[in-house]
Amino acid sequence: MLFNKDMLRLYAITDRECLRGRDIVSQVEQAVLGGATIIQLRDKGLSQSEVIDTAKRLLPVCHSFGVPLIVNDDYTAALESGADGVHVGAEDASVAEIRRIAGEGFIIGATAKTVSQALLAQEQGADYLGVGAVFPSPTKTNAIRITPQQLTEICGSVHIPAVAIGGINRENVHVIKGCGQCGIAVVSAVFAAEDVKGAAADMRKAAEEVCS
Template sequence: MSTLRDNLSLYLVTEESIPLEKLEQIIEEAILGGVTAVQLREKNSDGKIFYEKALKIKQLLANYSIPLFINDRVDLALAVGADGIHIGQGDIPLSVVKQLVPMSMKIGVSVKNVQQALKAEADGADYIGVGSVFPTSTKKDASMLQHGVLNMICQAVTIPAVAIGGITSANLPQILNSGISGAAIVSAIMKADDPRKAAEMLKKQMTTAIVQ
């Protein structure tokens, strides 16, 4: 039986601009390549569109026993029976989210320093997303972590830490010894010519690091 830490090793975050049919194809190819979890990230969609998209993706992931995480929207995570919810520092506080969702729903929190990481763990987060570890065009307001901060955060907490932000197969090796449990990938898979092959390469790198 896979653990949450296992499920976070190759964590795909979706790109909102991709039409649903194409999105489903990319996600399925990525799963076949080794993706272990999918976060549906929609910043600009209407609630109805987000809900319908989430339902479709949930059905697809269920075929492969891959967990679905919803970004920000607790109501939609509950509505589709998602496996998890991921919140940022500017969202509803974790303590409140925990009162709203069932205990079975995993909660991740975005952090960028040790203080935020320790607070997330103390407040009951199941995992943290740490970034941005590299320059990224996906999130315009993302600030890059200073050198060494990723390692400090991973050492400070006992819950799984997932690195995010501009990660590709070329730069992933730079952070594999930091203590991360997983890598969250957006463009390197979502915009790849061959999503399955891209996922396979990233998965191989993560697996090698975890084995070591």
């Protein structure tokens, strides 16, 4: 799938605890119907084979709406499942290594908490950045926080698009308006909702209001 920055507008990340036993495929479909423009499969409790199997189940849903599927951390699982890309942090395989193995056309996102990390990811061939945590995150309680000013600096330091992540919801999203991100990444704001489709629609509207 050919990547473009519009795919990042509402970046929805799955979470098993948020789903509370609900079927991941049906809930991802609801998120996409509501306006999610990209889906990341993130579940550190799954084995690699389970990640591959789950990604294969999600792909037909995502692709039927033209939405890319990204796998968190494990580029091998992403490649074996046929997913569109991977998102990696500083502790995972380097963007350069993944690009060398996966080639062009495979979407690679990288977490950046500093300008230097952002520049390195861009140099190594990342397609986009995930920048944060911009607010306290209920799903990553130990995540390092960054300020709106730092978000602005990081977004402005690179020419690849960036998505803001970390504890974003309808009540606080206005704080990052004008910081330069082209999208927002959310977990609980969509998947913890009783009405996932409605929550996604609400967050998509918010994303349109605060992203450039």
